[in-house]
Amino acid sequence: MNITTRNSGRGLIITVNDTRVDAAVAIEFKETVRTEAEGGAGPVILDLSNVTFLDSSGLGAIVAIMKLLGADRPLELAGLTPPVAKVFRLTRMDGIFTIHAQAPDDLKAAG
Amino acid sequence: MPVLRSAKPTDPGAPGDPGTQGLPTLGEVIACSFTAGDMATRRVLADVMAGLIKAGLNDEDLATVELILAEALNNVVEHAYADGPGPVELSVALQSFGLACMITDTGRPMPTDDAPDPPLPVIEPPADLPEGGFGWHIIRCLTSDLTYRRDGAQNHLSMTVPLMDLN
Numbered sequence: 001m002n003i004t005t006r007n008s009g010r011g012l013i014i015t016v017n018d019t020r021v022d023a024a025v026a027i028e029f030k031e032t033v034r035t036e037a038e039g040g041a042g043p044v045i046l047d048l049s050n051v052t053f054l055d056s057s058g059l060g061a062i063v064a065i066m067k068l069l070g071a072d073r074p075l076e077l078a079g080l081t082p083p084v085a086k087v088f089r090l091t092r093m094d095g096i097f098t099i100h101a102q103a104p105d106d107l108k109a110a111g
Numbered sequence: 112m113p114v115l116r117s118a119k120p121t122d123p124g125a126p127g128d129p130g131t132q133g134l135p136t137l138g139e140v141i142a143c144s145f146t147a148g149d150m151a152t153r154r155v156l157a158d159v160m161a162g163l164i165k166a167g168l169n170d171e172d173l174a175t176v177e178l179i180l181a182e183a184l185n186n187v188v189e190h191a192y193a194d195g196p197g198p199v200e201l202s203v204a205l206q207s208f209g210l211a212c213m214i215t216d217t218g219r220p221m222p223t224d225d226a227p228d229p230p231l232p233v234i235e236p237p238a239d240l241p242e243g244g245f246g247w248h249i250i251r252c253l254t255s256d257l258t259y260r261r262d263g264a265q266n267h268l269s270m271t272v273p274l275m276d277l278n
Contacts, residue, residue, distance in 0.1 A: 023152065023181070023185045024150055024152070056249055
């Protein structure tokens with residue numbers, strides 16, 4: 001699982017560089033993100049703009065990450081591509097997460 | 112390695128006709144046999160999607176089909192073959208009413224006589240949020256004619272994915 005982590009004024013931004021978050025990588029994905037976020041404080045923003053396929057196993061992993069992080073470290077999502085947004089909409093999980101159109105740094109860069 | 116077969120039982124176009132105006136080619140059938148597993152699911156989905164791109168499906172329909180097939184195949188890996196991998200047969204056929212999908216395995220039967228129809232898990236954030244139980248809900252939302260049949264030692268799951276270009 002290839003991810004990149006950077007800090008921003010809005011929180012820790014974790015960018016998923018793989019295009020698929022599915023049953024084959026769900027457990028590894030959960031562990032990788034959990035390890036990256038460990039020990040920090042504040043919101044964690046998961047940048048999914050490179051992800052073009054997410055199934056219910058991937059969705060379950062994201063929900064599990066949210067629960068692992070706890071109430072003090074809200075998990076927010078950014079850059080959902082249409083196929084990924086559809087999974088969140090169908091399962092009504094789009095109402096659970098704060099969802100940004102883009103990761104905060106990208107917004108700043110775009111002026 | 113998945114075995115991929117492609118056939119056109121009826122070909123209304125002239126030989127070599129790539130299809131009219133990019134519309135899906137009716138009658139296109141893609142079938143494959145493979146051993147169940149998470150990575151096999153990925154490979155098979157890639158092969159089937161490549162075939163459906165050739166057949167002329169649009170991006171949104173392709174995404175819907177990929178999601179449904181993934182959910183159904185994940186279910187085979189996780190439940191039917193929970194004790195160890197076994198053979199799977201998948202076929203999709205482009206019909207006038209949508210994409211007819213069939214999946215056969217020789218694993219454990221489903222716990223019910225029909226394909227599961229669970230309610231969406233109750234969403235009570237944050238501590239009680241469900242981490243599973245979404246797969247069948249997604250399949251039910253996006254398909255019609257969902258049918259499960261146990262025949263001897265085989266599970267047969269069939270469903271139709273309505274396609275936008277055909278409606």
